[in-house]
Amino acid sequence: MTFEIIMIISICLLIMSILANIYRVVKGPTSPDRVQALDSIGINLIASIAVFSVLLHTHAFFDLILLIGILSFVGTVAFARFLESGVVIVRKR
């Protein structure tokens, strides 16, 4: 019983930190700030899915953890390349 209560409290903490990142996405003065905050939202979402799967005692969401990690990394790299040079995929001709 105490186990579930502490799990729910830590899910609430993770969602609070997602809300803090959303504040930074809305307010952030520059666009790399927003990209950084979205990457951090992806990371926090991974943690909340992990705690949620412990709470439900199912191991069906582990693919989702790996998938969100990969998608967050690819999106961050694409946005960083776009901000730096204006193109995502360089054409060599």
Added chain:
Amino acid sequence: MTGIIEFIVLVFIVIGAFFTVVSAFGIIRLPDLYTRNHAASKSATLGVMSVLIGTFIYFYASGHSNTRLVLAIIFIFLTSPVGGHLINRAAYYTGVELWGKSSRDDLKGKVPVKK
């Protein structure tokens, strides 16, 4: 599921949530993009890895040993600092300014910064 395993899982997950909240406070309160990136890419990575280690111990104790979770831990450990570095580099090259009170800028004048 014995009590000691639950206690270990609780310690790992609570430490992970604590580090994530510390990272969120850093993201709200720090004055600069680079310091915010420092908070977000280190503390959040450590917190998420701790939460995933706790989850792995929980499912390993109840009979499922998942290689996908270990793979996710290694992948986050490898890629999150790389993403932070790329964002920092893109921000510096596009002319995002440092905090007003920061005293040292080693890259000033050495890289082409486009405004």
